[in-house]
Amino acid sequence: MEVTRKKKIVKTIRIDVDKCNGCRACEVICSSFHAIPKYSSNNPERSRIRVIHYPLRDLYVPVYAGEYVAAECAGRGMYTIDGKEYDECAFCRASCPSRDLFKEPDSGLPLKCDMCESDPSLTEPMCVQWCLADALIYEEREEEVEEGETLEEIEIGLEAMAHKFGWQKLLDTAARMSKKD
Ligand code: SF4
Numbered sequence: 001m002e003v004t005r006k007k008k009i010v011k012t013i014r015i016d017v018d019k020c021n022g023c024r025a026c027e028v029i030c031s032s033f034h035a036i037p038k039y040s041s042n043n044p045e046r047s048r049i050r051v052i053h054y055p056l057r058d059l060y061v062p063v064y065a066g067e068y069v070a071a072e073c074a075g076r077g078m079y080t081i082d083g084k085e086y087d088e089c090a091f092c093r094a095s096c097p098s099r100d101l102f103k104e105p106d107s108g109l110p111l112k113c114d115m116c117e118s119d120p121s122l123t124e125p126m127c128v129q130w131c132l133a134d135a136l137i138y139e140e141r142e143e144e145v146e147e148g149e150t151l152e153e154i155e156i157g158l159e160a161m162a163h164k165f166g167w168q169k170l171l172d173t174a175a176r177m178s179k180k181d
């Protein structure tokens with residue numbers, strides 16, 4: 001794979017965990033923004049940000065959906081921060097086989113945060129706009145980054161399906177379904 005270096009605007013959302021109150025408005029607006037048609041429904045299971053809840057310990061951790069991984073980690077770690085103990089996987093962004101997070105509930109396809117880039121008129125991602133507690137802070141910076149080929153969303157979805165069912169079954173099914181059109 002050819003890798004080149006070029007300047008790029010890197011978009012990030014900084015999370016201030018201490019300010020999150022667990023209201024889950026971010027989950028509602030993200031799933032609604034990505035509904036087809038847009039805003040036609042909302043279902044937090046389709047959200048690309050999920051808030052890990054531990055109300056009895058007064059812990060709420062917003063986590064953004066990151067990359068799809070085909071295999072779960074062999075080892076996991078616990079975190080203790082300021083005397084509060086967070087479960088293993090609490091800060092992990094991966095869509096992985098060990099949990100139901102970041103999977104489209106009907107198809108099982110992986111979900112990934114796309115920074116709401118489908119609407120270029122937005123000055124800030126929707127979840128940031130809807131977080132009234134200011135727990136999500138949008139930032140942009142210019143950085144020199146390595147740029148290689150990146151997988152498109154459809155390729156990531158196909159890879160996940162192939163891992164689950166095998167390429168042959170996927171190809172046979174696609175061939176059978178295309179004959180119906
Ligand atoms: S909208 Fe903000 S305060 Fe509410 S759950 Fe999401 S990150 Fe936390």
Ligand code: SF4
Pocket residue numbers: 029030031033047048049064112113114115116125126127128
């Ligand atoms: S930035 Fe957009 S896509 Fe990402 S979690 Fe927030 S609302 Fe969802």
